[in-house]
Structures are given as C-alpha cells and as structure tokens.
Amino acid sequence: MTTPAISVRGLAKRYGAVEAVKGVDFEVRQGEVFGFLGPNGAGKTTTISMLCTLANPTGGSATVAGFDVVTRRDDVRRNIGLVFQDPTVDGYLTAAQNLRFHAELYSVPKDVVEPRMRQVLEMVGLQDRRDDRVDTYSGGMKRRLEIARGLLHSPRVLFLDEPTVGLDPQTRSAIWGYINELRRTEDITIFLTTHYMEEAEHADRIAIIDHGEIVVIDTPQALKASVGEDRVRIQSDDDAAAIAALKERFGIEAAVSEGQVSFSVPAGEEFVPRLFAELGVPIRAVHVARPSLDDVFMSYTGSTIRDAEASSGMAEFMRAMARR
Secondary structure, three states, X not given: OOOOOEEEEEEEEEEOOEEEEEEEEEEEOOOOEEEEEXXXXXXXXXXXXXXXXXXXXXXXXXXXXXXXXXOOHHHHHHOEEXXXXXXXXXXXXXXXXXXXXXXXXXXXOHHHHHHHHHHHHHHOOOHHHOOOEHHHOOHHHHHHHHHHHHHOOOOOEEEEEOOOOOOOHHHHHHHHHHHHHHHHHXXXXXXXXXXXXXXXXXXXXXXXXXOOEEEEEEOHHHHHHHHOOEEEEEEEOOHHHXXXXXXXXXXXXXXXXXXXXXXXXXXXXXXXXXXXXXOOOOEEXXXXXXXXXXXXXHHHHOOOHHHHHHHHHHHHHHHHHHHO
C-alpha cells in the first residue's frame, strides 16, 4: 500500500469557545488533486493552517508527506509548498529576487536555483517579466508568481488556499490552465481549498466541509450522481404560498434560496407543465438544471454555498458587534 500524501485523524482546532474544526478525518492519495469545498468560515483555512504547521491542533493528529505535523514540523515544511489566500510576495523586489530569497530559506543548492527558477517561471508564463518589480504586476500575475514560488523547492505536496479568490473569471481560467500543466509535468500532490463550484470540478475528489465538519467525500461525478434529481427554481409573487402549494399538491419540500423558491424533482423538464397547470400560484419564471456541485452542497447541508456564506458573514458581524 502506498503511504498517503496526507493522513488526518480526528483533527480539531478550538479558539476559546469556538470550534473551528471539529475532529475531521480524511486521506489524500499521492499524486491526487484533492479539493476542500465550503463557504467562508467553514474551517478550510484553519485545517490547511494545521496541515502546514502554522497552527497547532487542539485534538487529533495529521501527517503530511509521511511526517507528523506537530512532532516533525521542519520535515513537513521542507516537503510542502504553500500559496496563501492573501498575497505574500514582496512588491518592491523583482520576481527573480523573490524566488532567490525563497531558495535561500529552503536551502536550495546554488547550482539548482537558476535552472529551477527558469523552469517554474516558464511554467507560469513569467520568464520574460522575471526582472520586473512585482508591484508592476497584475493580480493574476502575482498569483502565478506565488505558485512558482511554492514550486521552487520541488515540494511533494502543494497547498493552494483559495488560489483564485478576487480574480476575474478569465484570469481564474488561466490560473487553472497553469495548475493543470503543473499536474502534468510535476510529481506532486495538490490540496486545494475553494468556495468556487466550478473550481472544485478540477479535483479528483472533493471533501465538502461546513461548520467545521466534513459532510461527504467523493469524486465530483459521484457526488452529483448521488443527488440524482433535477433542481427547479421558480419566481413567484408569493414565495410562502408557492412553498405551501408545492407541499400540498405535490408533496414536495421547497425552500427559498438566493431569492427563489428551490426544490428537486426527477425529470424536471417533464414536471414543469404540471407545475404551471396545478400549482395554483402565479409563476413569473422557472429554471431547470441538472445536478451541480451547488445542488450537492445543498442536498448535504440544507443550504447553498452562497446562503451559507451570507449566514456566516452575518453571524460574524453579530459576534463583532457583541464584543464592542
């Protein structure tokens, strides 16, 4: 049996009375792209911080590249690369200077530094800008440089914490082009956290995390197949009446999600004519979609990822107001 790239057992993190991560268990296979999908505040960054030895667990255990994250911290750090959610490259230095500084920190042999710098900069399309100051770069270029920096010392596991957050869709797509090329050319395991559904589709397997707990782990295809039913969303003048009518006439449980009445049924397109004929509540618009990862998230957690983020954001605001 091949040793997992990452092995986690009962990993937990508590900040005072707040349980940020509640005893999660999972494994990541070598060479796998593993996605951690969840809303902001679900525990994704806290988990990645523990795996990268930036935060000590308050319970459980974890190994990365075969090394315990508490007792073998230095060994873990030598074998991982990390692209943080927030930018960390030095804008006053050139790309080459940023990479040389990183090489010094990781004791990369001097005869290896230049060829490896050229290799990773070419991989992310920045070789022709290597001598330009980073503060002249766009946001997407800075993110590509951070990926190059994370690869410079040839890590066995690369952690990408929300790698495309704040970037426009075109730049996000380009970043994923570079990540897929990286996967093709480097013998590496990638651990990705994201709250973008389309980004999670790139992963071999996905763990959905919500309120500090892992809800389900499987491939994107298997997760969508597990939902099985089509998602129908309707707009009406009276959402409460529409929800009650769906329950009374069809036995369907519905809820308001992202401003629309949402529910799931088999063969959604065939159901729509019955909906207009029998609901008894005026319908202004209707949308039918095959199962997506957002439907998976809603099926397992009871809300969409956007609604979960909105709820988390409001809860954090209320806690901040209470501390004043």
